[in-house]
Amino acid sequence: MNVIIIEDEPRTANDLKATLVSLDNSINVLAILPSVSTAVAWLQSNPAPELIFSDIQLGDGLSFEIFKEVQINAPVIFCTAFDEYAINAFESNSIDYLLKPIEEDRVEKSLQKFHRIKGHYSSAGNLDRVISQLTKQYKQSLLVHYREKIIPVKVADICLVYAANGLVNLHMTDKQEYTVQYTIEQLENMLDPKHFFRANRQFIINRDTVQNIEHYFNRRLVVHTACPTPETIIVSRLKANDFLRWIEQ
Known part of the structure; x- marks a missing residue:
């Protein structure tokens, strides 16, 4: 599963990456992006990940600006030290909202939630993809x-x-x-x-x-x-x- 982390604190980002890999070693963290501008540039020039973990307060603005700038279909799990942004988060493809310091069991529950809903989430508004999956011919x-x-x-x-x-x-x-x-x-x-x-x-x-x-x-x-x-x-x-x-x- 391809994941990106949007976080301007290197230690927090690396700790989250280590937690994700320890929970599921099939998770591939494609990039750690420290700002709104780098995240926008990366998302505009790379295939979309399956899941995004994002801090809210970044050095050059709020991460909500990223999702206004770039059309994102991937679900987002927001990680922040503040709970005042919860309503805005759930208007930005959010499926969960983690308060810092982030504990491993909360990350695990968020990933479990993602796995429960990912089939419905990925097919929402994407009939062509659903039809493709239903009619796909696998190799014999x-x-x-x-x-x-x-x-x-x-x-x-x-x-x-x-x-x-x-x-x-x-x-x-x-x-x-x-x-x-x-x-x-x-x-x-x-x-x-x-x-x-x-x-x-x-x-x-x-x-x-x-x-x-x-x-x-x-x-x-x-x-x-x-x-x-x-x-x-x-x-x-x-x-x-x-x-x-x-x-x-």
Whole structure:
């Protein structure tokens, strides 16, 4: 999940970034933006993030000015030392309002709230996107380059996808491994989410190959699959409930 932080206090911004990654290591903080002007410039020249954390009082103005200047569809979680801006916040795509100092459990609750509503939020006023999602055709096979050959592999035979050290590998149910040119984000969009789950930043797993699940400390989960894994597959506590519901579907 791509996130930006709008915050003019470096320590506060870095603490928030560390908290987000500790809660869910699939969160990717694209940028920390310290002012209204830098945030406007960044948002005008980059693809929109999925979620924005924003302070309200910045060195060159209030962050509400950003959202007047740039059309933003992403939800915003405002973080501030003052509660006087709450009404304005909820007029600016806000889904939550955190008072500083920000505690980890409040950030966690805000992220859980975001996950509960993101489907409705992203589709609101965007019928084309909804239709696209409903009619999307997912890959049934992929072409891989292997020893001077091009080999078609069935998606159903993929045990898991593993990304590390700049490489993305398909681990097949027959124990074969193939390196592909796709990023893990591209593969996530190609694979049917009914059958494949993005467990974390490194793994996508096939539900049919999940053998068992263990509880892990800090309310996380460890997933064991039918094929050997290069490292332990850990599902963050924020994704744990979604993962268990997905397994039961």
